[in-house]
Structure formats: structure tokens, C-alpha cells
Amino acid sequence: MISQSQSDRSSVVVVGGGLAGIAAAVRLADRGLAVTLIETRKRLGGRATSFVDPATGQVLDNCQHVLMGCCTGLLDLYDRLGVADQIRWYRRLYFAGKPGVIDQLEADDLPAPLHLTQALMGFRLFSLVEKAAIARGMLAIMRLGTIGRDKLSDTTFAQWLSDHHQPQGAVDKFWSVIVISALNELPERVSAAYAVQVFQEGFLASEQAYVMGLASVPLVRLYDAAGRVIEDAGGRVLLSTGAEGFAFDGQRVTGVRLANGNVLGADQFVSAVPHDRLIKLCPEPMRQADARLQPLEQIETSPIIGIHMWFDSPQGQPLMTLPHLVLTQSPLQWVFNKGYDDQLGGQHLHGVISAAHDLVNAPADQILEMAVGEVYKTLWHRRAGSAPRLVHGRVIKEKRATFSAVPGIDRLRPGAAGRIVNLYLAGDWCDTGWPATMEGAVRSGYTAAAAVTGGG
Numbered sequence: 001m002i003s004q005s006q007s008d009r010s011s012v013v014v015v016g017g018g019l020a021g022i023a024a025a026v027r028l029a030d031r032g033l034a035v036t037l038i039e040t041r042k043r044l045g046g047r048a049t050s051f052v053d054p055a056t057g058q059v060l061d062n063c064q065h066v067l068m069g070c071c072t073g074l075l076d077l078y079d080r081l082g083v084a085d086q087i088r089w090y091r092r093l094y095f096a097g098k099p100g101v102i103d104q105l106e107a108d109d110l111p112a113p114l115h116l117t118q119a120l121m122g123f124r125l126f127s128l129v130e131k132a133a134i135a136r137g138m139l140a141i142m143r144l145g146t147i148g149r150d151k152l153s154d155t156t157f158a159q160w161l162s163d164h165h166q167p168q169g170a171v172d173k174f175w176s177v178i179v180i181s182a183l184n185e186l187p188e189r190v191s192a193a194y195a196v197q198v199f200q201e202g203f204l205a206s207e208q209a210y211v212m213g214l215a216s217v218p219l220v221r222l223y224d225a226a227g228r229v230i231e232d233a234g235g236r237v238l239l240s241t242g243a244e245g246f247a248f249d250g251q252r253v254t255g256v257r258l259a260n261g262n263v264l265g266a267d268q269f270v271s272a273v274p275h276d277r278l279i280k281l282c283p284e285p286m287r288q289a290d291a292r293l294q295p296l297e298q299i300e301t302s303p304i305i306g307i308h309m310w311f312d313s314p315q316g317q318p319l320m321t322l323p324h325l326v327l328t329q330s331p332l333q334w335v336f337n338k339g340y341d342d343q344l345g346g347q348h349l350h351g352v353i354s355a356a357h358d359l360v361n362a363p364a365d366q367i368l369e370m371a372v373g374e375v376y377k378t379l380w381h382r383r384a385g386s387a388p389r390l391v392h393g394r395v396i397k398e399k400r401a402t403f404s405a406v407p408g409i410d411r412l413r414p415g416a417a418g419r420i421v422n423l424y425l426a427g428d429w430c431d432t433g434w435p436a437t438m439e440g441a442v443r444s445g446y447t448a449a450a451a452v453t454g455g456g
Ligand SMILES: Cc1cc2nc3c(=O)[nH]c(=O)nc-3n(C[C@H](O)[C@H](O)[C@H](O)COP(=O)(O)OP(=O)(O)OC[C@H]3O[C@@H](n4cnc5c(N)ncnc54)[C@H](O)[C@@H]3O)c2cc1C
Pocket: 015, 016, 017, 018, 019, 020, 021, 038, 039, 040, 041, 044, 045, 046, 047, 048, 062, 063, 064, 065, 066, 067, 241, 242, 243, 244, 272, 273, 274, 277, 304, 305, 306, 398, 400, 401, 402, 426, 427, 428, 429, 436, 437, 438, 439, 440, 441
């Protein structure tokens, strides 16, 4: 793709091989820069990847990762990596409410923003009063536009819901369910601006925006091509290579100190590590020199718990037949059907609890027991015979899963470029306008790459 030798080209080191770092490195390599991507772990993908479970030797996803039709940056990257066809799309979303009752959310033929109205108003989960309140709330969100939304950045969503007279049932069964899943934060802690954005861009903006995508392969497989794509474009990828810190001469970054004592020099540097790691990489004079680096300690985080469960099928009947289920009245918020697992001889279900502030410090066995109980309550309702037994379970706690989009968060989120002119920042926590998502990470990587090449 490029003809210049490595030494003729402007050189860039990208630190961190999550989605932000991959996006930045791919874009920079495509623009002809001599890119070196370094990643401390043995594989790319960061938080959005898989790991090998030492108990079974299986490749498990760190947690189910969901994307939506509105994730245009992520889809662009998947296209570039040649993996877009590994995403399976779901236009029909399943919600469990009253025992034994499943409601379905699917767009009809009406144009946006009306495409989901009929489905939502048909939900048996909501009373008539709750339906009317949700419709009023959606109308208010539509009327806000982006200007009205931005004015809500110092208010909590719980406050906004109260100001808009939303009954508790609508809050618990609808607004909270969507916001906690999308933003990994509770309505009483999350910025109303970000919550409103979820409904404006994920529900109302277009007929495709709400459609949910899930990888049909282990997440790590989505990045198999990334190393090759970067190398084919003239860059290189160094795995198992951790940065210990930046070398700084008072004006510019001069290199990245590696764990093996070597220093990797370059013209430009992109940091694509989480904000709490970046603090550790920056010597004090560097932090003093650049306002972007000063508020990083104030960024709060929020936990997510993922629960892998395998159930046998004593009567040949799988416990779950739907592809996924949103549990609207349960501490377990989502269950994903990962299919039959030959190795463990059972159906693999994956449960997710976002904004798990109250549960994250509970013992793993207790969390597993609770999740299994919720699964039975929802999926084995009124079924005869002996219920499938849990054959294996694995709880994964991510205590600092994502940054917390609390009111005022945007004052702490830095832009890509700043005072230290050859240091560019990327990561889902940067100033992307998006919550902590794969989409936000990719956008931040593209923005950093554009800043490096002078494109913005
Ligand atoms: C449990 C869980 C569930 C989630 N669910 C969803 C979801 O459903 N949908 C969604 O869109 N998002 C979800 N997210 C959020 C999503 O995973 C992140 O927003 C996104 O992956 C962040 O990408 P990133 O590149 O900014 O950071 P990271 O993925 O954290 O990447 C940073 C990389 O830097 C590396 N690194 C760190 N320090 C160093 C160093 N010193 N030297 C070299 N490398 C270093 C790390 O190993 C890592 O690979 C979830 C996150 C978690 C934890």
C-alpha cells in the first residue's frame, strides 16, 4: 500500500491495542505513516476481547459485547478488518417482564421516529398509565434536540425523569433497563445528557439505529486480521510489549520506555490506554505541562459482572430457545444464548449485570447462585419435568469496566491533541461525545489519527 521505506516516513508509536489503538494504528498505517502498535498482553482487543479460561481451557469472551446499528465507526473498522460478516444482527429484541410473558421490540413499516411506537405500546409489561408516560417522555426527548440535550449535562437522568413525572413502573421497567445497559450506570448517577442521547440516537434517529449486533465468533477472532492489516500497510505490531512510561524532555515526548529497558523513539505518540493507566505512564513534569492530563484522577468508573453458565438438557430440551432476553425486573439484566457447547456438554448462557455497584464485591458463588435462580425463574416458568442442571459456571467481575458518565463528565474528558504537541490521546474515555463503548473507542482512535496527520 505504501512505497516509502520506514525511515523516510513520519513515525508513530501507538500504546495500547484495544479498539482505540487498533483504529488509530490502522488509519495511520493506511495514511502511510510508519506505525508501531505496542500492546502489553498477548492479544489485541483490550476489554472487548476473549481469554482462555484456566479451569476448562476454553476461549471465553470477557463479556458479551453488543453493538447497535448506529455504531458507524466500529462498523467501518470491522469492514477494514474484513470481519463485518462475523456480526449477526437482531431486529427483534426480546423483553421478559411478567412471569412467562415475553414482549418483542421490532420496528414496523412506519418511518423513524415512529418505527418502534406500535411495538412499545403493545408491551404487556407496561400498564396503560406507564405507556402514556413513556410516550410523553419520548416526545420530550425528541423535542430536546441536541441543544436541549447538551443543557442537561449537569443533571442526573433520575432528576429528569422526576421532572417529567415518570411513574416508578415506567422508570424501573423501561428507562432504567435501557440506560443501565447502554451506559453502565444508574439513572441516579448518570448524566441526563448521555441518557437522552441513548434514546435520541439509538431509538429515534433511524429505523436501523436500534438493531442489535453480536459477534458470531469469539471476540478475539475479530482482531485476528488487525495485525496483518497494519503490517500489510507498512506498520508493525508488538504484542507482550508493555510501556513503562513516556520519556519527556520538557516540551515533547521523546520515547516510550519499555519493560525490557529499551526506549522506543518516534516523531509522534498516541496513548490508547485507559485513563488510570495513562496517569502511571506520565512523569510529573509531563502532567504539569498538559492540562489534558490533570483531571484524569477525577474520572470515576463503574463495574460490570459477566456470568457464564452451562446447563445440561435432561429431556433434550434446551433451557433457552430465544437468542437473547432482557430481564426487566431482575438483578440479572440480560441473558445471551451462546448455543450448545460440545466440550462442556451443555447449553452455554451468558448473563450480564451492568452498573453492578451493589454486587461487585459479593462472593462469586453467591452471584452465580443468584443468576442461576433468575434464569430458572424466567426460563423454566411452568415447564414440567426436571429442570436442566448447571454443569459449570464462571463469574467475571470487571470492577473498573468503563468510565462513569456522571453529570459534568465532559469537563474531564480530553481531546486528542493538546499542549504536548506530539502526544495524542485516544480511548473510550476521551472527548468523543459517546459513552464508554466500542464505538466511542474507535471514534477516539480515528480522531487521534486525524490529529496526527493534521486532519483535525
Ligand atoms: C465487561 C464489559 C462489558 C462491556 N460491554 C460492552 C458492550 O456491550 N458494548 C460496547 O460497545 N462496549 C462495551 N464495553 C466497553 C468496551 O469494551 C470499551 O469501551 C472498549 O473496548 C474500550 O476500548 P479502548 O481501546 O478504549 O480501551 P481498552 O480496551 O481498555 O484497551 C486498552 C489497551 O491498552 C493496553 N495497555 C494498558 N496499559 C498498557 C501499557 N502500559 N503498555 C501497552 N499496552 C497497555 C491494554 O492491555 C488494552 O489492550 C464493555 C466493557 C466491559 C469491561
